[in-house]
Amino acid sequence: MSKKVSMAVIRRLPKYHRYLADLLDKEIYRISSKELSEIIGFTASQIRQDLNNFGGFGQQGYGYNVEELYNELSKILGLDKSYNTIIMGAGNLGQAIANYGGFRKSGFKVKALFDVNPRMIGLKMRDLEVLDAEDVEKYIKEEDIEIAVICTPKDRAQETADKLIAAGIKGIWNFAPTDITVPSDVKVEEVNLSESLYVLSYMLNEGNLNK
C-alpha cells in the first residue's frame, strides 16, 4: 500500500465522480485530462496527478474511458456498497436529510430517526419511524448500522457521538454546529452550516475591510 493520499485530493474525488456521471448522461465515453480540465476547472496536470494516486486509469494517446473511470471512482469512494444509516435528531434538518432521495440512490439507506422528545417519538415521517434515542445502542447492533448522522442541538452532539461510538458506529456525519471528539478509528465528516454561511458573509464584505 502506497503513501496516504492527502485530504486535498480526496475532497476533489466526489467532484470527478459527479462530472463523469454527467458525461455518461451525455453519452460521452472518452475524455482526455485536458478536456476534463476545461469542464471541471482543475488543471489537466492536477487531474492526472490526482487519479494516479489510485492507479493508471488512462491510456497514452487516448485519454480515459469515462465509464471505466467512473466505476473506479465509485469503488474508491466506497459507493459500490450500501450503508445502513440512522439520523440522530428528528428536527427540520434531520427530516430533510431523511427525505432526500439522492442519498438512498447512492446506497446510503436511512433506516430510522431517533429523538429524545417524547412528542416526536412514535411519529411516522413518510416510511420512517422516529424512535426513542434511549434505544439507539441496541438498534445499531441489531440492525447493523454503519453510519450515523448527528442533527441534534450543539450541546447534545458530543454525548450522542459517545453513545454511537460505544455501540460500534465507525462513521459520523456531524451537522451539529460544534466539533466532536472521537477515537482515531472513527471517521467524522463535519458539516458546519454556520461556518459556511459566515464564509459567504466574509466574501460579501471583503472589499470593505479597512486594512
Add this chain to the structure above:
Amino acid sequence: MSKKVSMAVIRRLPKYHRYLADLLDKEIYRISSKELSEIIGFTASQIRQDLNNFGGFGQQGYGYNVEELYNELSKILGLDKSYNTIIMGAGNLGQAIANYGGFRKSGFKVKALFDVNPRMIGLKMRDLEVLDAEDVEKYIKEEDIEIAVICTPKDRAQETADKLIAAGIKGIWNFAPTDITVPSDVKVEEVNLSESLYVLSYMLNEGNLNK
C-alpha cells in the same frame, strides 16, 4: 489594502469566532495563542499568522483580549450587519434552513421562501410565506434582499441563479448538488452535501483500497 487573504485562512475564521464565543460563555477574557491552540487544534504560530492578516489584535506578554478579538472577527466576517435573505425552493431542505434559528440570531433574516410548485405557493411555514418563484425579481428589488439560498433541484439551480443575479443578488448560498457559474462580482458558497457524504464514505473504506 494589503495582499488578498487566502481561502485557507478565511475558512478558519469562523472557527476562531466560534471558539472565542465559547470562551466568553465561560467568562474567560484573556487568552494566549498557545492556550487557544490547545483548544482549537491549530498551531499557535498559525493562529498568530492568521490573525495578523487583519491586524495586530494581541499584546506582547499578555495575549489576546477575548472580547475584543471576538468583536474584531465579527466585523471581519461581516457579522456586525444583518442580511435580508430568501430561500429558493421550499422543499425539506429549504424549510429546514428557514426554520433554523441560529442564522437569524447571527443576522441572516429569512424573509420568504419561493417555489415553482403551485401546491406550495401560498402556504405558510411558521411565519414565512411561500411565494411564487415567478415574482422573485420584483421581490428582491422591493425588499432589499442581499443573500439568496438555492435549495432547488440540481437542474433548476443555474437558471435560478441567473434570475437572482439579474435582480441584483450578490451572495448565493448554493445547496443544489451542482456547481453554478456566476459573474466575478457575485459570491457563491457551495454546500454540496453529497460530496461531503462521499468523503465520509471514502474514509470508511480507505483501508480496503487494494493499491
Add this chain to the structure above:
DNA sequence: TAGATTGTTAATCGATTAACAATC
C-alpha cells in the same frame, strides 16, 4: 525589571503546475 507572548521574518513542508519521456 524580568517574564511572557506577540508580530514577523526565515525555514520547511506540501501541494500544484510544468515538462517530457514513455507508449498507446
Add this chain to the structure above:
DNA sequence: TAGATTGTTAATCGATTAACAATC
C-alpha cells in the same frame, strides 16, 4: 508510423511551522 496523451519526475508556488527580536 505519426500524433496524441498519459504517467511521472522536476520545478514552482503557496501554506504552515519554527525561531526570535520587539515589546508589553
